[in-house]
Amino acid sequence: MRGLAAWMVFTAHAAHLLTPDPAFLKFLWTGVDLFFVISGFVFAPLLLSGGFAIRPYAIRRVFRLYPLYLVSLPLYYLIAPESPDKLLYLLRHLVFLGTTSGAHEAFFFNPAYWSLPVEVEYYLLLPLLALIVAGRLRVVPALFGIFCVVRFGIVLGATPFASPDPNRLSILRVHLPGILIEFLVGVFVYVAHQRWRDSGQRLWPMLAGAGGLALWLSLGLFFARHGDPGIGAHLWLKSYFSLLCAIGYGLMLFGLLGLLGGLDGRARQSAFFLGNLSYGVYLFHILVLRLYERSDLALPGALAFIACGLAVLVLALLGYHLIEHPARTFGRRLASHREPTQAPILSRERGWGEGELKRHG
Template sequence: MVFTAHAAHLLTPDPAFLKFLWTGVDLFFVISGFVFAPLLLSGGFAIRAYAIRRVFRLYPLYLVSLPLYYLIAPESAEKFVYLLKHLLFLGTTSGAHEAFFFNPAYWSLPVEVEYYLLLPLLARLVAGRFWVVLGLFAIFCCLRFGIVLGATPFAVPEPNWLAILRVHLPGILIEFLVGVFVYVAHQHWLGSAQRSQALLAGLMGLVLWLALGLFFARHGDQGIGVHLWLKAYFSLLCAIGYGLMLFGLLGLMRCEDGWCRMSAFFLGNLSYGVYLFHILVLRLYAQSGLSLPGVVAFIACALSVLALAMLGHHLVEHPARTFGRRLASRYAPVRRDSR
């Protein structure tokens, strides 16, 4: 979805609705919240093993992609400083120019890292109590509104600190928590014969998503910006739409057979590489001077991105994650035999 949003200009001079697919990043936050919900609700876990797995999941392919973007980035007096800050996931701490200098898609990675760092503390705070999650959601919804109310645009030369917080965890935690709600709801209705509930939720999410997409296609960012509530919660509404659709799909598709699980793992394995490398391919195509027909250019770029993602997964991601799991297993708590 994010690739399509960034490559939409290849398909049509008026992308409109296709640009709305940038909200795929909101889906990413929801899925991340869903995946880590068991840890959040666990009351505590082995932090060292968890940290090792996270480092070897996130860093290796990122460290491969960053020098490639450095090579094709325009010359700037601040270029090397930007590189150092990106290495520490601090590239979104001063403004849009730095955040988007190498790869606009990088902006979401610091948020993910912050969630990883906060998760052990959140797990102890929540301690399995769902009402605490609801309380956190309410608090951060209010915080999000206050941040947006006082924030300058992130793209201005010197955005204020509220604009910075808006693209970090204080402004985005609520989207991760939507994924937690989906996980809890799915566990509650797991095995239920009432598939109509899942279908209804999925349809509600689809209707909400389409309504938001059509609004964006007609009014764009400016239309969102003139309405304070939409400006504050447009991304959250997108996340809720994705959460409802995710809940619906989980209820309707058991995905217990071989082909379904294999397809899901295959796509999951490629997703991070696609996210990291798609801007690289689009920029190289733009710099190449080639003038392919729009649809052909889109397909060629998409296939190139997939090829890079597959290569990155097999040569970097999979070996690094395997090593990380082995290393983390040394620090995982040993369960005693109940006998």
Template structure:
């Protein structure tokens, strides 16, 4: 599978966006652009759609081999990080039940307390799993009905509005739960799928044409994400809930803006640049998953050992610890299991 260096880099950026949004309170209690960076999760969803688009349109999949690779790519590091948070978590009568539900990716089916008990970032993992399950189904139907994808996108967008309009905020009901699962977030993945098709299409055009498209796409992305960020900073979550269209499609709009920005990044591997430059981008992408999983453990660890620190110092300390831990976890947990899963998948194919 072709590695898009710019997309790998964006994966790393997404992880550090989420990290920064969770560390924002170290620096200020005011709502700033740092808080808006939680939308890095939307960027992750777009990238996931992009990465699997080629497989989706290939009309061919060995389901067993696919799930073996996905399991060993995602689960081992997730489980290790879950144990880390278990050791750092406080006493709670439901902790064991929460842990068991997390093991089976069921932690976003009950309450906010459970979903965020160990690590707030864990909420997006069930969505990813559901997307993987959906991929073989999507391939099956697209094999016969290529144009069905656009219909699914439109339907899922309006389904998201329906779920949002029936939200029981600040309480939690079934519609709220469904909205944070694939049924409510599928449009963001599909934006990534369409982005991949646009990138493939662009390869048939001249360099000058591609440069024009990159410029237009960058301008559109910056303009849209800036408007979305300004709106959030000014109005916060209450502003999103004030209007069904804004609240229901806000994250989709963020995903679309990130897709505009990803388009020029997808052509980085065609730029004339040094190998070291490419290696840095690949490295940032390679530690994205552990950064995303373990960054919320750093503040808890410092608190547990009694480190009295705040502000910029705590931000730098937590970020540094996260990067060091992520490099270790990538080399000794994530990558070995990823290779093992790939080899096992190849054997399954025969």
């Protein structure tokens, strides 16, 4: 699913190569919302653990996110246009503060970078959220409701993020206060899957998946017809369009988990292959598209799309094998030496096991 999300974002940004009127293909930018749902799902065991060792967790997160990002950022710096603020933007991006002043800085190097600060904020907040939830599942819907209200208030008072001087609410809209609810959708999916996976019933997952697909298609068709102006014309839609996309993805994810069960053989290998390369695809695809646009190549639309996709794939493969995988392995090894001798506090409601926490953390 991570691999699918990454290639959806690539397709949204490369849609102009395929057709002068991409319409529905542009809607695939919502693959970012799928990323948020997946992160919520993956870290749900930690959120529900009641507390966990922060040092090894932080080490794993740093070595997961930073190395490949630090390789990609100088590459974007080299091809970025000249600006008196260019160096300042670079320094702020190094510490994931590139989305704190407006769209010009956020999209200056790589538009896809905008979602990384939100992920980092979620990682930073997760230990506190785990203490707040303290293994009590009923607290999660309460948090969801609170931040739904927060999201509405933010959107109600926010100026356009792309304006020359966006207000603070506009900045908060693209940070965790405005997006936490999408991560919590992934937590709900995780809890639902834990309760249904051993039941042997497939009807409800099938219905959930079908409902999620119908919701996603409806939102996609609306976006294809009305675009961003259509979303902005309705306050409720403007506030919760991305959340509705996240819910659609969450329902589809729940359905797929129920239907597919455990993959094996080539299907499992393909899933791991796509997932392992997802971060590289996400980081490098804008680089490839910009270099293609600056080149003298004039390939037919579909061929240009395929050529750029292959170039992204090669960069993602190199990045994974040369940088990402070795760094993650080193980070895990380093974190294992910081693991506590005593097991973390576990949820009293679900009894999350230590092994399960480690696999997801």
